[in-house]
Amino acid sequence: MAKSDVKLLGGWPSPFVMRARIALNIKSVPYEFLEEKFGSKSELLLKSNPVYKKIPVLIHDDKPVCESLIIVEYVDDVWSSGPSILPSDPYDRAIARFWATYIDDKFFPSVRGIAAAQGEEAKKAQIEQVNEGIALLEDAFVKTSKGKPFFGGDQVGYLDIAFGCYLGWLRVTEKFNGVKLIDESITPNLAKWAVAFCADGAVKDVMPETDKLSEFAKVVFSKMAGQAPPK
């Protein structure tokens, strides 16, 4: 493939930006990382994503691609000679897409709900809901990984990226609330997976340290006066 111009508009704390970065890393695609400042939007961002005005935006040969999971599929399609990100079997692909959608539509909103919950009872109920989601994902892991280290088998794939990008924020949530959400004693497979995911060559340099992310979260939470972290 001819050398192409790849830029990514993003920010280090965003789980959605991390998805795009991991996909590009898996394919060994060099890219320019254009960091947006929290709280402001560059002209390039406004021009490239006029509908949502949100990061990440991948700009490939001057053409913008928006929405993190769409970017991941695009990277997999364009740099098809690299390791595959989506499963090759249509049914496995449908299952990976199903759980990725579940994670964005149901699971992570419930994690954000912990920070937004008012009072101990509401917080406890919210944590219970998150735990139910994690139990579903533990079960999905057992079924889709088929004894291998990742949802995608031997390598980090689509569903690993979709879920794994939230691990930093899950750890921050654990730290702020004195709970364990992914725990060896309850979800041993996900606990092992999380370690393998964070140590992966495509992931480790873009996964934020929990302490750094916690400091960022404190600033965000105080600005938003008790609201959940920004999507």
Next chain:
Amino acid sequence: MAKSDVKLLGGWPSPFVMRARIALNIKSVPYEFLEEKFGSKSELLLKSNPVYKKIPVLIHDDKPVCESLIIVEYVDDVWSSGPSILPSDPYDRAIARFWATYIDDKFFPSVRGIAAAQGEEAKKAQIEQVNEGIALLEDAFVKTSKGKPFFGGDQVGYLDIAFGCYLGWLRVTEKFNGVKLIDESITPNLAKWAVAFCADGAVKDVMPETDKLSEFAKVVFSKMAGQAPPK
């Protein structure tokens, strides 16, 4: 491809079920349509979609696939020798997925908001929001159809299915509120597209008549006491 067993759990008024049916029609896949009754859920549905307990579910050789857009992609992947549903170019595919996501996440919720709006002012504001969405989609049509009759070019494709499945409910909304949402004088391209879409061989037998859908909507709305139609 060997003859396979295809069942679809659905209901005639559901735009999401219509997506799966159109995809199967495009590929000329025979299937058994198992109609769920409004307000109750069959054992097969609960077993096949335990996470959401929602239609549509495609059951292909005893394996369930859930979520309408995921079903459409699955049908395109499995019956790959039929006419293509997703665009073949990766960038066009990303753009089609972007607008399909926009339609589900932003556009149709704003249409549902018209029924839920309390008072004339709120309703007017909501209609205004829908019109802004339609203007964006008119623009997207011009860019992606490139002078051809469908978003997908010469044939009904992914984005046609994603948007077109809502036409019945848009017409019901127009009828109940005395407004025109897709109008020749304002969005001439979408108006022409809507006619072509509804007349297409893969669509016409599964697109509900506006009068029949209106009667159904009245029952739903009265049951839900002023809530938006069910997703």
